[in-house]
Amino acid sequence: MRIVIAEVMHETNTFSNVPTTRELFELWEWARGDATIANHRGVRDFLGGMIDAADQRGIEVVGAFSTGAYPAGTITKETYDALQDELLSGIAAAGKVDAICLALHGAGVAEGIDDLEGTLLKAVREQVGYELPLIVTLDLHGNITDVMVQEADILLGVHLYPHTDCYERGLEAVELAERMVKGTLVPRMHRATLPLIVPTSTTNLSPAKDINEACYKWEQEPGMVDCAFFHGFPYTDIPELGVTVIAVANDDAELAKRAAESVADLIWAKREEFAPDVLSPKEGLALAKEATTFPVVINETSDNPGGGTPGDGTYLLRAMLEADLQDACFGFIYDPEVAALAHEKGVGSTIEVQLGGKTDQLHGEPIALTAYVKALTDGKFITSSPMGKGSPVNLGKSVRLQANGVDILVCSVKTQVLDEQVFLLHGIDVTAYKIVALKSSQHFRASFEPISAQIITVDSPGLTTLLFSAFDYKRLNRPKYPLDPVTER
Numbered sequence: 001m002r003i004v005i006a007e008v009m010h011e012t013n014t015f016s017n018v019p020t021t022r023e024l025f026e027l028w029e030w031a032r033g034d035a036t037i038a039n040h041r042g043v044r045d046f047l048g049g050m051i052d053a054a055d056q057r058g059i060e061v062v063g064a065f066s067t068g069a070y071p072a073g074t075i076t077k078e079t080y081d082a083l084q085d086e087l088l089s090g091i092a093a094a095g096k097v098d099a100i101c102l103a104l105h106g107a108g109v110a111e112g113i114d115d116l117e118g119t120l121l122k123a124v125r126e127q128v129g130y131e132l133p134l135i136v137t138l139d140l141h142g143n144i145t146d147v148m149v150q151e152a153d154i155l156l157g158v159h160l161y162p163h164t165d166c167y168e169r170g171l172e173a174v175e176l177a178e179r180m181v182k183g184t185l186v187p188r189m190h191r192a193t194l195p196l197i198v199p200t201s202t203t204n205l206s207p208a209k210d211i212n213e214a215c216y217k218w219e220q221e222p223g224m225v226d227c228a229f230f231h232g233f234p235y236t237d238i239p240e241l242g243v244t245v246i247a248v249a250n251d252d253a254e255l256a257k258r259a260a261e262s263v264a265d266l267i268w269a270k271r272e273e274f275a276p277d278v279l280s281p282k283e284g285l286a287l288a289k290e291a292t293t294f295p296v297v298i299n300e301t302s303d304n305p306g307g308g309t310p311g312d313g314t315y316l317l318r319a320m321l322e323a324d325l326q327d328a329c330f331g332f333i334y335d336p337e338v339a340a341l342a343h344e345k346g347v348g349s350t351i352e353v354q355l356g357g358k359t360d361q362l363h364g365e366p367i368a369l370t371a372y373v374k375a376l377t378d379g380k381f382i383t384s385s386p387m388g389k390g391s392p393v394n395l396g397k398s399v400r401l402q403a404n405g406v407d408i409l410v411c412s413v414k415t416q417v418l419d420e421q422v423f424l425l426h427g428i429d430v431t432a433y434k435i436v437a438l439k440s441s442q443h444f445r446a447s448f449e450p451i452s453a454q455i456i457t458v459d460s461p462g463l464t465t466l467l468f469s470a471f472d473y474k475r476l477n478r479p480k481y482p483l484d485p486v487t488e489r
Contacts, residue, residue, distance in 0.1 A: 002060040003177055004094040005050045006036065007103035008083050008120060009068030011141060013235040013308025014109055015463050015471060016073035017360055022082055025069040027413065032090060036063030044389040046103035046137045049170020057178060062097065064090025070415060071308035080110035084120060088127050099133040099177035100124065103170070106142015106157075107233035114238040114475075118147030125151050133180040135173045139163065141233040144191060144244040153180065154187045155246050157228030159212050161203045162446035164386040176225065186251035187225060192264035194243045194489055196481050197234040198274040199466040200301065200441040204449075207273040214266050215245075218259040223250050227259050229267065234468060235307055239477045243267060268489045271481055276459075276466040281319035284458035285435075289323070293453035294434045297444070302462030303363050304416050304441040310334065311414030312356040313363030315460035316437055321367065321404045328435040331423050332398070332409035339412045342373045342399035349373045351401075355410070363462050371401035371408065375426045379411055385419040385447045393421070400426040407433075416440040419447035 010020060022030075031039050040047035047066060054061035065086045069075075075083075091100065102124075108116025117138070124134065136152045138144070140161055148155060154176055156169045179185035201208040208229070215227040225248040232243050245267070247260035279287070281300070288296040303313030311334035320328060338353045345351050350372050357366035379395030396412030409426055417438040420430050430436045431451055438444055441464060449455065459466050468483055479486045 001178060001181055002062065002097045003054060003099045003101055003174065004062045004064050004091055004097045005047055005101045006064035006087055006090055007047050007066040007068060008087060009103065009105050010075060010108045010116065011071040011105050011139065011233055011308065012074055012107060012109040012116070013071055013463055014074055014237045015235055016308045018072045018310065020069050020072045020075040020079065022079045024072060025067045025079065028069060029067050031066045032086065033063050033093065036066040037061065039066060043391045044167040044386065045391065046166045046170040049167040050101050050174050053171040053174035057174065059174065059178065062094040064094055071306060073308065075108065075110035075116065077111040080113060080116070084123055087120060088123060091124065091127065097132070098181045099135065100128065101173045101177055102134070102136045104136055104138055106138040106144060106230070107236050109236055109238060115145045115147055115240070117142070118145045118151060121148060121151035133177050135177050137166070137169045137173050140229065140231050142230050143232050143236060143238065143241050144230050144246060145240045146191070149189055149191050149246070154225070154248055155189065156226055157230050157246060159203065159215065159228060161201065161208070161231070162387050162443040164446050166387070185225070187248050188251060188253040188256050189246060189248050190253065190256040190260040192245040192260035194264055194268055195479060195486050196243045196268065196271055197241060197468060197483070198231055198243055199234070199276050201231060201274055202442045202445055207270040210270065211263060211267055214263050218247065218263065221255065221259070223252050223255050224259060225250055227263060229263060235464060235471070237471070237473050237475050239475055241476050242480065264489065275482070278459045278466055279456065281316040281458045281460055284456045285319055285323050287456055288435050291454055295430055295436045295452055296434065296454045296456060297448050297452040298435060298437045298456045298458055299441065299444055300437065300439045301441045301457050302459045302465040303439050304464040305334070305414040305439060306416035306443060307441060307464035309463040310359030310363055311439060312359050313439070313462055314356040314367050315364045316458055317356065317408065318364065318367055320406050320437060325405045325435060327433050328405060328437070329407040329423065329428050329430065329433050330409065330437040331417055332411045334414035335410050336396065336412035339397040339399050339410050342401065342410070343376055343397050345373060347373055347376055369403055371403040373399060374402050374407070375400040377425050379413065381421040381425050383418060384421055387418060387443055387446050395422065398426065400428070416443060418443055420451070
């Protein structure tokens with residue numbers, strides 16, 4: 001048996017003023033053919049799971065194309081055209097295969113294309129036809145559309161947030177592809193939709209935890225293949241934005257429908273439980289200062305680069321600098337200009353800078369800062385988080401600054417913080433600090449929950465704020481709870 005694998009990954013925040021270009025994809029990965037396999041072998045991600053599953057089962061695996069850009073604004077038309085061409089060319093170059101396994105996201109948007117994944121899948125089908133099994137792994141923040149369901153044989157969503165089970169979904173994709181090729185699996189999918197958008201909600205806490213448990217219970221039913229709760233990506237202004245449930249059964253459409261609709265009913269019954277407790281940076285810091293056990297991790301959810309924000313927001317950092325703190329660190333703020341200046345001046349120098357606040361006016365004004373340059377690095381490390389463990393990261397020129405009792409990391413490439421590696425790179429042991437601040441919504445929890453005494457989420461104006469009323473949705477199908485007073489599914 002022979003399969004071809006590929007990945008095109010983007011979570012598009014359509015409210016961002018930063019267009020997603022080919023250069024932003026190439027910054028992270030733009031690999032063809034064998035390089036796709038080499039880049040992901042031994043990594044705990046979707047493609048890493050597919051590669052290992054193929055090896056374990058004696059299946060020949062061929063790489064077509066793999067790319068992913070960090071979340072930002074709408075993908076340009078030229079970039080989309082290149083993505084589609086690379087994907088189709090890579091699949092064609094693979095020659096005769098028995099199945100296709102694709103790692104997509106589910107919340108991609110390009111100029112003139114609301115449904116990136118559905119459009120790509122349709123293009124693949126036009127090239128290879130509908131006889132070839134096509135299995136797709138997706139992020140749980142996907143906005144799942146009818147077209148995606150029509151074009152794929154199976155849509156597999158990660159269950160966990162943080163997404164520590166991407167590798168397992170990759171394993172599962174190849175297993176199911178093999179069953180389809182052998183004729184023991186005839187998948188039937190059902191998509192249940194809800195007039196609902198939900199904030200970022202970790203799955204180790206209720207209500208998301210309860211809903212996943214309901215999905216797992218359905219998966220124990222004879223004939224069931226998969227049942228996944230897709231939270232949707234609320235920062236994508238498209239008509240089909242919203243929460244969905246996808247259930248897959250073996251040649252039993254009615255079973256798939258019963259499972260999906262049952263879980264959707266449970267989500268609807270729990271919709272009010274998703275309402276977040278919102279603290280400002282000052283309120284969160286006040287709580288942290290009262291803590292008696294440490295470290296206290298403060299996550300700035302409203303400027304989460306993992307959701308398409310600029311990563312140079314200043315609300316939390318400014319509050320920290322004004323709070324008379326000791327043993328506090330902030331990792332990190334995106335500002336290549338400041339990082340370059342620090343590298344020019346060198347360790348031991350004192351620099352005067354305007355830090356952050358350079359991308360837009362929403363995430364806070366630049367901070368006028370006099371800071372001591374403590375350490376300089378190249379920004380390179382290997383991910384240790386269970387989410388993507390083993391993958392290399394390059395944040396470019398990076399610096400550890402010190403000012404007002406706070407160690408501040410500044411880097412030249414924006415990402416959310418997944419683990420403690422960026423701190424360790426700059427000589428900071430987070431377990432020795434009282435307050436550890438970072439930009440992320442939930443993914444940081446995979447590494448930081450085991451080593452923190454308390455986690456405090458703070459919110460402020462930003463492209464990933466928990467307050468959806470801050471966004472001017474123009475294209476979203478309405479009504480939609482909690483924006484509208486909807487009482488029935």
